[in-house]
Amino acid sequence: MKRFAGFVRKEFLHIFRDARTLAILFGLPMVMIVLFGYVVTNDIKDVRIGIWDRSHDHITREAVSKILSSGYFVLAGTVETEEEIGSLFRSGGAKVVVIFDPGFERTLIRENRAAIRLMADASDANSAQLAQSYLQSVLLRYFQDLNQGATLPWQIEVKPRMFYNEQMKGVFMFVPGLMALILMLISAMMTSVTITREKEFGTMELLLASPLKPREIILGKVTPYILLSFINAMTIVLLGFLVFGVPVAGSLWLLMLESLLYITLALSLGVLISTTARTQQIAMVMSLLGLMLPTILLSGFIFPIDNMPLILQWFSAIMPARWFVVIIKNIMLKGTGMAFIWKETMILAGMTTLFILAAVKRFRIRIQ
């Protein structure tokens, strides 16, 4: 036991002596949560629009000022020809162009008819669609006002209510996702690299020749990372709560236990990678390329799993992060307990056992 404690102490010293890595280890979650909270949003805001007013009358001018004062749009410029729309789109100067045809006011007064054309740069299909529908509703409201606040007859009023996230903050989704991502990367990547490093430098032979048992070596290697990852997980939860008001509706204890389970899983995956990889470079590329993008994209972190093609849904089923995200969402946002997440917990526990068994089987005590 004393031997083991000494080994763990050595590993801690290894980590703490490298201040830069340590700073990033703790800085990364904070930067990520700020980025996701403030930067990665789909909100329609300050969309640049072009105006092609071929009528230049009172109504069109007022419609334009209504659009610009809505807060969603800013004027990128006026255009006079179809070619100008093209060059405005190509230079990225505007996303949407609103066109009023000649004699707009006259047609409106004489024939009670108004036609407005919207051109959208749909290379980014989603924001084009969103911007376009916001423009429509601004214009609709203006014409309702023009008709002395006439409401539409036979109207079905839709009253949407947003559950678990009433203000529709993107960060609610990102906190569980970030925990899954950061824990996976730090635990799996760091352990696989430290173990491979010893192999690459030949110091693994020294360790193996020492009275330490192989089991103790591996455990000693992963212990510091369990602690660091756990601190990281709690930092994310705390920051999410303090800065963005993401609640922990369910039991904090359960949240911690599940996080520990997931960390163990990621660490055993890291050990497994290290038994396969010969050099640090290989271990890094495997954990980075093999884990980062799939964890971001297949865990339901940003893109909903239900929309993916069936094959990818199967793929996502073997991503541990996917199940962990479900668990965290349930505990933190929905406030549900074990009754709702026992299945996911079992899956994670099963995967952990599998990784540990595979790692033990592949771990070689002798050097070829």
Added chain:
Amino acid sequence: MRILATLLQKEFKQIFRNRFILPVIFILPVVQLILLTYAASLEMKDIRMVVVDMDHSTVSRRLVNEFSGSPFFRIVHRGSSYPKASELLTRDRADVILVMEPRFEKDFYREQSTDLQLAINAINATEAGLVNAYCTQIIAGFNNELRSQFQGGALQIGNTRLDISPRFWYNPMLDYKIYMFSGILVILVTLIGMMLTALNLVREKEMGTSEQINVTPIRKYQFIIAKLTPFWFIALLELAVGLVIGRILFHLPIEGSLLLLFSFATVYLLAVLGIGLFLSTISSTQQQVMFVAFFFIVTFILMSGVFTPTESMPPWAQKANILNPAAYFMRVIRMVLLKGSGLQDIGRDFLGISVYAAVTLTLAVVNYRKTT
């Protein structure tokens, strides 16, 4: 010149004899490019809806038919009890509940206005926004249809008939995949270029072989050129392979000039490799440099506008993007490929990335020491 040629030969040999790194460089990114483009879809196909119809009227039934007939919705449960429906929402068996209260039809005819509730699982705010938009669209369509039975004709406000017609340029089918594909391609090229450069140099340091190089008459710039060229070449090749795949699998449009795109990519990669090199000069172990590089890559990617438009970001983030090389390439690749933008459109970005490349490379070369 001969020294450089020999060094280059050595570097290429070292990479190509490594049986593990090659598939990692070429096969893994290609597989990811294909799979992830399919994954990164925000098109809603199968929205699971629970219907709580407490009205049981003609209008409510017709509305439900609109939803069950839509390819975007699947009705997973019908009932008249709200608590049961809400449990389905909690258990994640449903995305949205449509609630029609007992007076739904009566209000519609008598009061000319009736309420309808949607309960949406909003944990994923983006998805919830889309679900809401899809529902509202279907309900509005149904509403217009009913109205036109009484009024005849299109949308009528007071006496005015309003007709707003949108047209979508460059992508009339609103295909999201080509947009994501170009974005993921940028990520992969950046990731490979920066990571491999950073790791490679530190590896020599860590193994002590860089000391051996230091005592040879090889000049600093020769060594650095020899280190960068292979990865620069590999990254460009990867971009080309990616474009071919995109063309075949996703009908990725190539509206603009490929020459322009590759010229830009050439300079962009110099900037990216320069960062990788610079990071490696300030690190002493592979673990350290990998972690620092990873930190930068993640920050660059998230701020580059790959998933969400940069215009939606707060002003400070938009300003900070001047320092983000990925933001330049992300913008340019989409402009050139999807919209056919020319040099005059991307001139400023080109200038910006050139300055960026010059600065990072200079920094890296100056910071690289032959002595320890």
